Amino acid sequence: MGFEFVALSLPPLVIGVLAAMACALPGNFLLLRRQALIGDAISHVVLPGIVVAFLITGLVAAVPMMLGAAAAALAAVVLIEAIRRLGNVEPGAAMGVVFTAMFAGGVLLLEQSDTSGVHLDVEHALYGNLESLIWLDATGWASLTDPQALAALPPELPRMALAFLVVAIVTALFWRPLKLSTFDEGFARSLGLPTGLIGLGIVVMAALAAVAAFDAVGSIIVIAMFICPPAAARLMTNRLEHQVAWSLVFATLSAVLGYVLAGYGPLWIGAATSVSAAGMIATVSGLLLAAACLWAPHRTA
Amino acid sequence: MLADALFLQLGYNAALVALGATALGIAAGAVGAFLYLRKRSLVSDAISHATLPGLALAFIVMVLLGSDGRFLPGLLAGSALSAWLGLWLVSWMSHRTRLAEDAAIGAVLSVFFGFGIVLLTVIQSLPAGRQAGLEGFLLGSTAGMLRSDALTIAAGGLVVLALTYALRRPLLMGAFDPVHARMMGVATRQVDLMLMTLVMAVTVVGLKVVGLILIVALLIIPAVAARFWSDQAERVVLISGALGGLSGYTGAALSATAPDLPTGPIIVLVAFGLFATSLLVAPGRGLLATALRHRQVQQRVHLRQGLLALAHGQPIYEGLTRRILRRQGLTRPDGVATRDGRAAASRALRDENRWQALRRTEHLSELATRDDGLTRIEDVLTSDQIATLDATLAPQKGGA
Structure with a gap:
């Protein structure tokens, strides 16, 4: 049991939890700023980004793909803003125009280019492949202290940990301006805070989390984690500090419960194969949100 | 080849699909214009993603009942049911809790889609599930479809279009003059219900052609593009319908020319091209x-x-x-x-x-x-x- 768990289940579980938390953290601010769907838009435009990066470099390597994804996310934000301002288009619709068109372009490029034999397809982009992130060199719990075995950890794990750390540290460093500009933008501006820059910073943080998580777990978890845990947390409390803490708890719960249910749930009811972990994590986060909508203390204003 | 495609010379199925896509595009454009004018464009994103679990469940149920599960009208009925549930949840969450509508939309779309993916992996483990081809509903695929499916799409597109035409008066009134509409005995809630029903119909018919991830584009892009050409309500609806129909027709025809040109993305990109053109050259509001x-x-x-x-x-x-x-x-x-x-x-x-x-x-x-x-x-x-x-x-x- 020990060996099997450490090698096959522990890495995806940890990656899932890190991805969930990295997305939930900026999700809190997006939710309060009524920008919850930015996460949705970003996770769609990541696809053309990695496809273009692949076409340029010919490599399925993490760094060019993440750069491509980040560039696409940035391009999308700029385009949305441009269409909104130039055409005087309502923000939701501007977003809808940009992310659907970019996603369509990504799909088309992918279908047109020769990616056979390369691990790159639309399904992978949508629901990732959490289950495949296994740690072959692990022999048991002792491997956690064995540097040689640790070096063979799936690279997604340290990458995701780094992304979460960056998001967490930036959030902690800029906590006061973030809080002020989220709750009272006018007041924050009168204090001389660069509210436009702060807003952009939040979107950049969200994009960073989305791009890092996307590679490991697919965009469906990313969208769910941007919204569901923060939304459930919002119904639990009126204080931002508590809301962020609750959202991290919900994100962790979703990832752990979802992963376990996807891997072992079907076995319990007698089915032979497991189901998509990414889909199950999103489902569990939705069930948690549903419970919060029904019973949380602050569910109505 | 291209000319053949545009003049519907690529076979009966391709012509039927192009006809269906055109009718669907017109309906989607017009319905999308009402949605846009009510500032509720992104609700359609939740509705379309929410179709996936119903689609998968319908497949599973039909397999359990002994058929091969690919009966298109059955799949579409299932998807309509779960889309309706998703829509109801969005409005319940935004009315009964303090969450804003955008959060409700995002929550419903991601959770329903996630659950749909879970069901898809369940289907893949079924003996009948290997060739289910339900992935085709994600991005739309009309290549090599059955004659009966092509007929369903053409008929579905025409029905949605007729329905939109029949409901145009209350929708126009509801969108532009809610007070007057109420005086005439049309309640805003009823208008919203009609509008959402139409959005659902467009989504369900569009599943096979455009796919559930991108159908929202057909509801948003033509409407935003049309808004550049006119400030007048009725004209925006007409122009949006025309742009949508043009996108549907061109996209379906183009994608019939090659096997690796997926229908949905092509339609969306044609629509985006029309949008970009409108943004640049439309008289009045163009750049x-x-x-x-x-x-x-x-x-x-x-x-x-x-x-x-x-x-x-x-x-x-x-x-x-x-x-x-x-x-x-x-x-x-x-x-x-x-x-x-x-x-x-x-x-x-x-x-x-x-x-x-x-x-x-x-x-x-x-x-x-x-x-x-x-x-x-x-x-x-x-x-x-x-x-x-x-x-x-x-x-x-x-x-x-």
Whole structure:
């Protein structure tokens, strides 16, 4: 049991939890700023980004793909803003125009280019492949202290940990301006805070989390984690500090419960194969949100 | 090949699909225009993603009942049911909890989609599930489809279009004049319900053609593009329908020319092309027209200021003003006014003096608020009124 768990289940579980938390953290601010769907838009435009990066470099390597994804996310934000301002288009619709068109372009490029034999397809982009992130060199719990075995950890794990750390540290460093500009933008501006820059910073943080998580777990978890845990947390409390803490708890719960249910749930009811972990994590986060909508203390204003 | 495709020469199925996609595009464009005008475009994103679990469940149920599970009308009925549930949840969450509608939309779309993916992996483990081809509903695939499916799509597109046409009056009223609509006995809630039903119908029919991830584009992009062409409600709906139909038709025809051109993305990209064109060249609100208008106003302001400066005998230092005056032959290269220039300057000065006189008169002074430095006084007052004004100016008329 020990060996099997450490090698096959522990890495995806940890990656899932890190991805969930990295997305939930900026999700809190997006939710309060009524920008919850930015996460949705970003996770769609990541696809053309990695496809273009692949076409340029010919490599399925993490760094060019993440750069491509980040560039696409940035391009999308700029385009949305441009269409909104130039055409005087309502923000939701501007977003809808940009992310659907970019996603369509990504799909088309992918279908047109020769990616056979390369691990790159639309399904992978949508629901990732959490289950495949296994740690072959692990022999048991002792491997956690064995540097040689640790070096063979799936690279997604340290990458995701780094992304979460960056998001967490930036959030902690800029906590006061973030809080002020989220709750009272006018007041924050009168204090001389660069509210436009702060807003952009939040979107950049969200994009960073989305791009890092996307590679490991697919965009469906990313969208769910941007919204569901923060939304459930919002119904639990009126204080931002508590809301962020609750959202991290919900994100962790979703990832752990979802992963376990996807891997072992079907076995319990007698089915032979497991189901998509990414889909199950999103489902569990939705069930948690549903419970919060029904019973949380602050569910109505 | 391309011409064959555009003239529907690629076979009966392809022609049927193109017909269905055109009808669907028109309906989606028109319905999307109502959605956009009500500022609820992104609700359709939740509805479309919410179709996936119903689609998968319908497949599973049909397999359990002993059929092969790919019966398209059955799949579409299942997807409509779960889309309805998703829509109900969005409105329940945004009304009954303090979460905003955008959060409710995001939550429903991601959770329903995630659960749908879980069900898809369940289906893949079923003996009948290997060839289910349900992935085709994610991005739309019309290549190699059955005759009956093509017929379903064509019929579905026409039904949605007819439904939209039948409901156009209450929808228009609800979108633009809710108060009047209520007086006529049409409740806003009912209009919303009709609108959402139509959105659902478009989504469900569009599943096989455009796919559930991108169908939202057909509801949003034509409407946003149409808004550039007109400010008038009915026209926006018509233009949006036309743009949507054009996207559907061109996209479906193009994708029939090659096996690896997926229908959904092509349709969306054609729509986006139409949007980009509208953004640039539409008269009225397009970027080119706006830039041109801005330039014209700028030139007229500079011309006017330059002429007044000439009339007062002041030197002009500003580069653009000097260029405009010289180009119109009003000054010589050294900045001295030509004969035309002097005449134009005195006309400008007289106009300016009349405006000032108008501001001093009691009974007409509110008209003076229309003085923006560009409107000629002849366009505001009658010649009689100008004559009266000139009479008050006469003693100080001076050089004019």
